Amino acid sequence: MELKWILILGLFLPSCSGCAIGYKFVKGKCVDEDECAVFPLLHYMCGEHAQCVNTEGSFKCTCKKGFKMSLGSCKDIDECSDDPEVCGTNADCSNHPGGYSCKCHQGYSNYGNNQSKCIEMHCDQFKPESDVDHTLEKLKDLMSLLEKSCESLNDPHGEHVTGEKLLEKLCSSSDELLSDEKMADGKTLSHFLGAVENSMRLIGPQLKEPLTRMETQNTFAEVAVMRSQAPPSGRVTLNTDSALFNTSWETVVGNSYPGFAFAALVSYKELNSSADLLQKMNREKSDDVSYQLSSKVVTAVVSNTETKQLSEPVTLIFTHMEERAESEDMSYSCVYWDEAEGAWSGRGCERAWSNSTHTECSCSHLSSFAVLMALYPVQESHELELITRVGLALSLVCLFLCILTFKFCRSIQGTRTSIHLHLSICLFTADLVFLCGISSTENRVGCGIVAGLLHFFFLSAFCWMLLEGVQLYRMVVLVFNTTLKHRYMFAVGYGAPLVIVSISAIAYPKGYGTNPNSQNVTSCWLSLERNFNLSFFVPVCIVVLLNCFFFIITVWKLAKKFSSLNPDLSKLNKIRSFTVTAVAQLVVLGGTWIFGFFLFQEKGTEVMLYLFTIFNSLQGLFIFIMHCLLSKPVRIEYNNLFLRMCPHKKKEEYSSTNSQKPLRSDDSTGESHI
Template identity: 35%
Template sequence: MRGLPLLPGLCFLLSLSGVMAQQTKGTCTHCPQNAFCVNATHCTCNHGYNSESGKKYFRFRFERCEDIDECKPPISIYCGVNAECQNIKGGFYCHCIAGYKLLSGKPQFKDSNENTCKKITPKTTNGTKEMQQFIETIESFLTNKTVLKDTRNITTVTDFLQDVESKVLNAALKAPDQETQKVQKSTVAVETRVVTDNCSKGVFLNAQMNSMEIHCKDVIQGDIQGSSAVAFVSYSSLGNIINATSFEEMTEKVYLNSQVVSAAIGPKKNTSLSQPVILSFQHMKVNPRNKIFCVYWKSTNEGERWSKDGCALIQVNKTHTICSSTHLSSFAVLMAFQDQEEDPALTVITYVGLSFSLLCLFLAALTFLLCKAIQNTSTSLHLQLSLCLFLAHLLFLTAIDRTENKVLCAIIAGALHYLYLASFTWMLLEGLHLFLTARNLTVVNYSSINKFMKWLMFPVGYGVPAVIVAISAASRPHLYGTPDRCWLHLDQKFIWAFLGPVCAIFCVNFVFFLMVFWILKRKLSSLNSEVSTIRNIKMLTVKATAQFFILGCTWCLGILQVGPAARVMAYLFTIINSLQGFFIFLVYCLLSQQVQKWFGEIIKSKSESEIYTLSSRFGPDSKPSEVK
């Protein structure tokens, strides 16, 4: 048969594939983790691992290869004197115990034959003594009142700070065997850390209840040969020399609410950090509720002052402020003076006025829903505006000061941000609807306007604010909520995530109203439209314009609460803001002839019902019941 000569060739190919499988440790894919295939038929664990069943070769695909701990019995690797074994996945290594190091300087070795562990004996203590002597000198300098009075007139504070940093780092590098040095005095404290090898974690230092954390890679600086050091210095009395009067933003009155600290690395200064350094400051005045600034000491040709450049506020609690910085320098925390205490009259006006506004908004929403005579696209816009304002005012009254839980406070701030933006967006839609109605007055094409607005209003009215809040929350979530209010933080101009869209809506609506006035003046006089239609459009324009200025004016007054007129603007802002609900109910319900007629019919029907009930009980044909 012709097929028989093919058998030798087939056998040869099968044997060749077996050889290739042995050379490539198999080609099967069912072996577990930390194992490889043998002869395409069996699996075996990698070196340093044993199978859970104890078999060297196995075919069970759910077998597990477990790490062999060479440092424990029965193997118990011996590393020699003053050394110990350290197990790792798939192997082990030896290292010297604490207080000993290899003569080669390497951190680890393989077996006892390479053991050269010797006790660490500091070659010199000059660095430690130099550090202590220098800190004592700084201590005597800062406690000398006569010297301090003289130093207030000098302009070389930066030189003093840099000189302290340089000498502290030099003292630390002179004693590399002393990995950590810490010196504490009454007016100054310092902690240094020497780094001699590669590392991948943060270096944490603290002094006088202040602390810093810097990434280790920023300390070693890659191209530096030998040891590197990081120093953290805290001054408890240096604020008497460089106080808050040197703040570059003198528009705000501030005071120093922390000790001055310095952070530096050496032997070479590192101006660019891979990760921001984190600084924690203890407050000098506990439980602050004022505006806080994270600052550093900046030296320029114009002079020396505190600056916020590159510094950011991360978190504040009653006792500490946490900041971050993209560079190393001397840092502090400044706090704004509270211009005025909370006015109890404003608080009363706010709660009473907003409560009355909530009642009016609730009545207005019921009217828009139940009065069929006024139900149209314009009424739908009024209804959504009333609902958004109702929810915003209700949340403001009940939760604006719930700052105990930071996550909950941020959620409340985000909800207020969304609801107030939604209110202004519905105002924008009202302006658009008014403009389209006036523009199409010539053809009386209200049906197309209604279809367009019904398709547009809900995605825009609720979708646009959601997009703005989502982008704001994703970019700066930590700026939702302040220490005393659940609202947007003023840092990094984050408040413009609200004021920006509001100003844009204000401007667009203003253009709409100007165009409507122009249409009414130029074109309505030449139309053959019904007089009642023109009168209705004029009335709608007057109402919408009044609403625009009432609602928009509130936030304009809020922005103007600065300077000597701040108190007056605060009262106007509070009063007008608390009257928004009453204004909507008055203009769109109480002054509407259709609503008045509807109210009259309700009252009339109720009166007739009562008269009928009374007449049925005591009418002329009724007979008194007989007493048995």
């Protein structure tokens, strides 16, 4: 046939110098000429059921799909006669020019794909159960629409709803259900997830595009569809906002291929598994391990109905809702929702790998999946508990003595004494709250109040430390003749911490106390989420840095004065003593929270834990030693008080001791002599 057309065409083709028929001379060489494009008449000559196809140096007429070449022309193929099983046993085959169509028997459908085999329909699954609760009543409209769509698929005169409309309705209904508090019930969750899976089996084959994505407020769905005479092969990958699903088309198709196949992945943004959903799993464990949902829940559905035991495992990669690396007290596990048990189960799912942000799961069946965070109990150290309780009790006694001393000891009254008084009050209150309420994690509100009080009083203690550094700086730089007014001290010592705590509480109120959905917190402190604990550590670091600056300047000034020719040694020694005790106080309190900063990170070491516990619990003792026992005027007052409380002492001894009058406060400075 091609030779005949070449001979006919050769009569009309212009001669090209040196080029054979079917070629043309371009830029000094002969190249193939597309006769089908140059001579549109060839399409007409090929006939109605054929098309012109260019070849090297020539062209040919090929039959369109559904036709075959017979005696020089294209004849219709009778697919129904050539392949009696083309429509299967559940449909009648009707031949027509260029193709065929399968008319399904009653109760069967090919989802509008007229050249696909028909599969049995189960429309009754969309009817609500008799014992449906209030929550699933919200699915009634969706189930009714899906049932009508299911029944109309094999009715050519029925009212059809497109797959895209059905998917949109499913997502909107899912959003409404996910906002219901009763979704935490295991039975309700099983009904919901089962309804989504059945809905996707009806919706998936009706989608027209090869890949459909739909995202609503709380639901994200992606569906891939393949239609062809031969079963598809290769890999299929689906992505949502929180997970990746990867499998082979062979797994999607299974043992029978009707002419179409689909794979779907649905992610639920707000389906957070509450404690009620995990209670059964926790009860079945013999140990004290607790479980929390670490990823969003996803449902994976394929056209293959035999998915209880897949020949090839599927892969799911989850994105963690909270970035957290595994440690000795936490690990990740892959689970699926067991509708029969109404609980999460790990059967048939293995964890391939995991890091702080993602976990890969390999599962031999399909269902609704998630990643659980297993939290192992931290073994309480009896030694640490004993150190904490004894140390805090001792600190409370010492701080109480400091408060009485700074309040009533007249010989040391002054600005620094007022600062020490309020520093002791803040630490006394913080230690008392810590001792009584740090472990009250069972009450979320009470635990938040404890954390807020600790945040305020510890910040206030550091602010009073800053005021002491400022006072020393002013005394040295302004030649010892300056004091701080009380209203300014109160504004810094109590006002600044109050502002910080108020802003923190308004910005993220859940940051105070425990958060059962994200952390296994055993104490009432600041959350690590959103770096909320920096609302304490940043002000503390600023105070420590400022005080280091003030103390460096103070020491430098003192060194210059000691090197002068006529130094006032009494005053210089006094300021030197002030500076030494202030620096020692900064080292003790500041060093405590430097250890604490590392302790409250995700990887606090045991050494840091012991150092933090020892220093933090003995703060009151250190202040009592530095500002009371090492102060000569205070020791004299203590000795006089002791003698007055012991009348059997000799009068001579009492008189001798009392004659050593303490140096009175300098009226110009308001500071005590040490």
